[in-house]
Amino acid sequence: MKCKLIVSFFLLTAGFTAFSQEKESRKSTGKNTAVVEKALVKVSIMYPYAEGKTFNMEYYETRHMPMVAGYLGSNLVKYTIEKGLASGIPNQPLPFMAIGTFYVKSLSDYQASIGPNRDAIRADFPNYTNISPVILVSEVVK
Template sequence: MKLRIVLSFFALITWLTAFGQEKPNPAIVEKGLIKISVMYPYAEGKTFNMEYYETKHMPMVAGFLGSNLVKYTIEKGIASGIPNQPLPFMAIGTFYVKSLSDYQAAIAPNRDAIRADFTNYTNISPVILVSEVIK
């Protein structure tokens, strides 16, 4: 009888652990993170090598950020939000980090290397927005 109670208790604990708690969704970005959006505006005659950006440039910058980096994303522009209007951005790279000051400290000594790499994938000067994730 005691063994049955103990086994029932462990079964309940196992069930609660597996199914009784909401599991975090890794696709959801946490409130309070710092988001660095590097946006590449579209313009006639401008070029962008997405393969290089995805396989070389973004991993290089992510490596500089170390454990401060939560995740990064790469977006390829495909259309404007208004029909028959030009594409606003060819691409957007986004870094989500825990600390703005740690981000700045990691980027500062590597700024020249990051900028020098631009010529390997684009002739566009990016627009950078630093923001805080609210929701």
């Protein structure tokens, strides 16, 4: 019984030490995702739902978003694509058909890369939608 108690204590202590070392390692290497994402700029391109509006998700996913991501280069951390399913309130219309999001390191670098390519990006809209998007640029806080 005494042996089992000593082994249990040893395992508990070793586990706690490993957990503490992993936590410290994430702090020092910056690999804590929440900390890394906190400093990012988020660009949300939202396509509002309305009767008669169309959206080609396949084209958006395979052609448009990769094209824009290419313009962003190394400033781009990641991008996401969301397809609207329902409103948060039952029996209410869908607020957005789709939302594309770019996470970038620098707002000024984002603007510098998008500016010269703005016309090409807008010229591609008719290939996948007849919706004018709403764009929100925000800072990731948490």
